[in-house]
Amino acid sequence: MGKVLVATDWLAACAGCHMSLLDLDERLVGLLEKIQITSSPITDLKHPPKEGVTVGILTGAVNNTSNEEVARQMRERCQVLIALGDCAVFGGIVTMRNFCSMREALHRAYVECETVVDGKVPASPELSRLLPTALAVNQVVKVDVHLPGCPPSADAIYHVLSELLAGRVPEVKGEYLKYD
Amino acid sequence: MVHITINGRELTVEPGMTVLQAAKQAGIDIPTLCHHPAISDIGACRMCLVEVAKQRALQPACTFPVTEGMEVQTESPKVVAARKFVLQLLFSERNHYCMYCQMSGDCELQALAYRYGLDHWIYDRPFEPMPVDGSRRYFLLDHNRCVLCRRCIRACGEIVANHTLGTRQRGSKTMISADLDAPFGQSTCVSCGTCLEVCPTGALIDRKSAYRGRVSRGDVQLSRNVCVGCAVGCGVVVVHRAGHIVRIESDWDAEPSRGLLCVTGRFEQLDEVRPRLTRPLVRRNGALVETDWDTAMEAAVAGFRKATTSGAMATGRAMNETYGALARAFTLAGTWGKALPVLGYGKPGTLADLEGADAIVVAGADPAETHRVVAYRIRRALDHGARLFLVDGGGEYLQPFATLSVPSAEAAKVVEVVADASSPVVIYGTGLDESALKALKALDGKAVFMGLPEAANARGAEAEGVKSWNGTAAVDALYVLAGDDPAEPQELPQAGFLVVQSAYRSALTDRADVVLPSPAWAERSGHVTNLEGRTCAFEAAFPAPEGVPAEWQPLATLAERLGKA
Numbered sequence: 001m002g003k004v005l006v007a008t009d010w011l012a013a014c015a016g017c018h019m020s021l022l023d024l025d026e027r028l029v030g031l032l033e034k035i036q037i038t039s040s041p042i043t044d045l046k047h048p049p050k051e052g053v054t055v056g057i058l059t060g061a062v063n064n065t066s067n068e069e070v071a072r073q074m075r076e077r078c079q080v081l082i083a084l085g086d087c088a089v090f091g092g093i094v095t096m097r098n099f100c101s102m103r104e105a106l107h108r109a110y111v112e113c114e115t116v117v118d119g120k121v122p123a124s125p126e127l128s129r130l131l132p133t134a135l136a137v138n139q140v141v142k143v144d145v146h147l148p149g150c151p152p153s154a155d156a157i158y159h160v161l162s163e164l165l166a167g168r169v170p171e172v173k174g175e176y177l178k179y180d
Numbered sequence: 181m182v183h184i185t186i187n188g189r190e191l192t193v194e195p196g197m198t199v200l201q202a203a204k205q206a207g208i209d210i211p212t213l214c215h216h217p218a219i220s221d222i223g224a225c226r227m228c229l230v231e232v233a234k235q236r237a238l239q240p241a242c243t244f245p246v247t248e249g250m251e252v253q254t255e256s257p258k259v260v261a262a263r264k265f266v267l268q269l270l271f272s273e274r275n276h277y278c279m280y281c282q283m284s285g286d287c288e289l290q291a292l293a294y295r296y297g298l299d300h301w302i303y304d305r306p307f308e309p310m311p312v313d314g315s316r317r318y319f320l321l322d323h324n325r326c327v328l329c330r331r332c333i334r335a336c337g338e339i340v341a342n343h344t345l346g347t348r349q350r351g352s353k354t355m356i357s358a359d360l361d362a363p364f365g366q367s368t369c370v371s372c373g374t375c376l377e378v379c380p381t382g383a384l385i386d387r388k389s390a391y392r393g394r395v396s397r398g399d400v401q402l403s404r405n406v407c408v409g410c411a412v413g414c415g416v417v418v419v420h421r422a423g424h425i426v427r428i429e430s431d432w433d434a435e436p437s438r439g440l441l442c443v444t445g446r447f448e449q450l451d452e453v454r455p456r457l458t459r460p461l462v463r464r465n466g467a468l469v470e471t472d473w474d475t476a477m478e479a480a481v482a483g484f485r486k487a488t489t490s491g492a493m494a495t496g497r498a499m500n501e502t503y504g505a506l507a508r509a510f511t512l513a514g515t516w517g518k519a520l521p522v523l524g525y526g527k528p529g530t531l532a533d534l535e536g537a538d539a540i541v542v543a544g545a546d547p548a549e550t551h552r553v554v555a556y557r558i559r560r561a562l563d564h565g566a567r568l569f570l571v572d573g574g575g576e577y578l579q580p581f582a583t584l585s586v587p588s589a590e591a592a593k594v595v596e597v598v599a600d601a602s603s604p605v606v607i608y609g610t611g612l613d614e615s616a617l618k619a620l621k622a623l624d625g626k627a628v629f630m631g632l633p634e635a636a637n638a639r640g641a642e643a644e645g646v647k648s649w650n651g652t653a654a655v656d657a658l659y660v661l662a663g664d665d666p667a668e669p670q671e672l673p674q675a676g677f678l679v680v681q682s683a684y685r686s687a688l689t690d691r692a693d694v695v696l697p698s699p700a701w702a703e704r705s706g707h708v709t710n711l712e713g714r715t716c717a718f719e720a721a722f723p724a725p726e727g728v729p730a731e732w733q734p735l736a737t738l739a740e741r742l743g744k745a
Contacts, residue, residue: 086279089300093279098307133307138300146300150279173297179278179290 013060315365413710496635545609
């Protein structure tokens with residue numbers, strides 16, 4: 001049997017969830033005997049292959065048009081989609097901007113911010129556009145497995161991947177279910 | 181008795197019990213959120229829904245009474261589905277992100293979501309920004325995290341009887357509100373922190389202990405202790421970490437307060453900023469210098485040996501054991517604060533007597549300033565129908581609730597009315613004058629009398645033989661036991677030689693000839709006796725800093741060396 005193909009990408013995320021994935025440490029070596037990571041945000045190949053993968057892992061909230069596109073592409077190209085971390089599952093800290101207007105949020109970040117000198121809100125046409133509100137992944141595409149946590153522990157990630165490899169639907173509860 | 185079955189288990193329970201009480205008694209766990217054992221139940225949150233045979237809908241266990249033959253299921257698929265649905269609804273409003281909330285880990289809402297495996301949310305959220313009321317000095321009210329369980333409202337009304345909190349608006353716009361929507365800090369709130377204590381989420385949060393450790397993770401330890409802020413002697417739980425108090429919580433099981441605390445007991449004790457003393461000091465060439473215990477004790481003993489007259493003044497916060505040692509070492513000894521007039525008649529009262537009182541007389545005292553928990557208990561009694569009579573007392577807090585308020589000279593008027601009451605309670609303080617004292621004597625044998633002494637452990641000091649020396653006469657040598665008292669004694673007798681035992685450096689220690697370090701409140705093990713005469717034992721929450729002996733130790737050594745042991 002060939003290796004199970006796994007693709008991963010991040011949306012509006014802090015990279016903490018992918019750090020937690022790397023926290024699998026030596027368990028990664030064992031995992032890599034059974035899975036092949038086709039693409040990730042920290043490798044040269046960013047996009048899941050057109051031929052598709054078995055498991056897609058997304059971290060971060062859907063905050064702009066680019067995030068939306070990445071999420072839709074991942075959904076199209078994977079059989080099982082995992083939303084990894086609070087931002088992907090609930091919208092997380094990214095949804096802080098939902099409590100004020102987009103103008104206020106941008107102004108606060110790019111102009112008013114204490115460390116900014118002569119700031120202005122970026123307006124290049126090359127940039128993706130912000131969505132009206134930051135969303136959880138399951139508000140944009142169907143999600144099969146939710147693994148909350150800020151970030152989820154390496155143990156929880158290992159549990160989910162192991163269960164999937166064993167052909168079971170992972171149940172996230174007990175010590176694996178954390179919101180912080 | 182009533183026969184019911186819960187999850188197939190046959191139980192015999194008291195009639196009038198709720199399903200929740202019956203289940204709890206049998207050790208069957210039903211999850212709750214708006215329920216709190218110290219307050220009444222309103223069935224607001226629907227977390228405790230259970231399936232009751234022959235009932236059309238699921239019923240809240242906290243308010244549903246048991247009936248003969250009732251069959252209850254507490255974790256059936258239908259119940260579990262309903263609870264998950266309720267949780268989804270709770271998370272669909274306001275801001276329940278755990279990662280930046282200091283209550284994460286100690287939050288009841290979070291614990292319930294974990295219990296029912298809520299790994300994602302199914303409803304869109306409105307992201308309606310709610311205000312954060314930061315107008316209070318010691319704690320915040322963040323409406324964004326509120327689930328409207330109304331525990332705070334009930335605690336404010338039923339436990340403290342202060343009735344500050346309520347709600348405004350309706351439906352999803354409902355908000356907790358102080359008075360008629362005043363900023364919390366400018367309302368009639370008395371800062372007792374009972375609402376903070378009962379809040380299940382991070383909506384009411386303590387400023388000082390935020391992010392300083394979680395109970396659930398074992399970052400902090402909990403120790404039961406007795407507050408010595410005043411003579412009520414409320415039971416407290418000291419939450420501490422690495423030899424520092426993180427915060428103070430209520431001890432719901434402890435008499436006489438049963439969970440009630442005041443701003444002093446819960447918050448003000450942690451305001452201490454004076455530098456801590458851990459090594460003894462002696463005066464050499466006009467300056468205080470650090471020294472070892474032997475040298476310091478030798479200097480103290482020499483000073484008292486030389487003196488013809490000597491005396492001791494002590495804080496009211498010391499332990500019974502310390503007062504015992506003090507009385508052995510000094511014949512002239514007293515605690516600071518005015519002495520309570522002795523009412524040589526009437527039964528000594530307890531706070532519990534207020535519960536069934538139909539008339540309460542407050543004479544020469546302002547409990548809302550000096551013994552706040554007593555004031556709250558009085559208001560609770562008033563809510564239950566008691567009438568309040570004031571004789572030169574009550575202060576601003578109690579005045580509006582008085583049936584009759586008279587100056588001392590007219591105390592007889594009050595006595596006349598109260599004589600018809602069936603269970604009157606007289607609460608008196610140091611402000612009681614001769615005329616009122618005489619008039620109140622008419623209630624001898626009828627009323628219970630409860631004195632409010634100024635010194636927190638006045639009863640303990642008295643019992644251990646510390647005579648109430650008022651310290652007006654000058655002495656050659658004086659021992660001042662300041663302990664960790666935040667207040668400096670107003671006036672001390674003149675003395676040529678001064679020894680001060682204190683936990684902190686202060687103006688007082690600066691003019692001493694010998695300074696002996698003392699443990700702070702939570703670092704002591706011993707006993708205190710409250711205004712009811714109830715003696716409570718407590719253990720140190722954590723040890724005193726290295727080199728600081730037990731509070732009574734220097735006095736015992738002194739007594740021994742002076743040949744008085």
